[in-house]
Amino acid sequence: MKKKFSEAIINNQIVIIVFVIYVFGLIAGSVCYNSIDSESVKAVTDELLSFKQKTFTQQLVNDLCLNMTMYFLTFIFGLCCIGLPAVSLMPFLIGIINSVKISYFYLNYGTKGIGYTLLMILPGASMFVAVSVLSACDGIDMSRVLFKAAFRGGSFDKSLAFQYLKEFLFFGIATIVISVLNALLTTSLSSIIAL
DSSP states (O other): OHHHHHHHHHHTHHHHHHHHHHHHHHHHHHHHHHHOOOHHHHHHHHHHHOOSSOOHHHHHHHHHHHHHHHHHHHHHHHTSTTOHHHHHHHHHHHHHHHHHHHHHHHHHHTHHHHHHIIIIIHHHHHHHHHHHHHHHHHHHHHHHHHHHHHHSOOOOOHHHHHHHHHHHHHHHHHHHHHHHHHHHHHHHHHTTOOO
């Protein structure tokens, strides 16, 4: 039993490390949001996170822009042989973004904000975190392979490149579907739930 557990950790060490980086992003975002007490920051977060006035199209554009930006950065840095540090930072940034959303609703609406976060933020955020962690792991793997091929005399197989590109295409489609579902959920529930 102990051997299987240690093998599982060794086999999934990249996923675990990327998830820990995401958790550090959550912690950093909540600490930063709580320590910055500025009217301009509050005005920006009010504008970005207010779901009351947004239509489905506005919410969809907002979600697509945010999620696809993070996804494409992960994809682009994954295609670079020296992109490993940047790919590793993407889950950290996603953690900061999610933490700011959660902190905003908790600090401005108290217990209502917690319920609002559970219904409106966490479903889409948790699905996107799962996709972004997996795409970051693939980006890290691809960046390592490219680094070894470029600087250590290793070889790069085209079939491996196509495999990575297929996985990134799947993650891109999943990101779009998550954005559409999140926008649909958010706009439908925001007409029912009032803060």
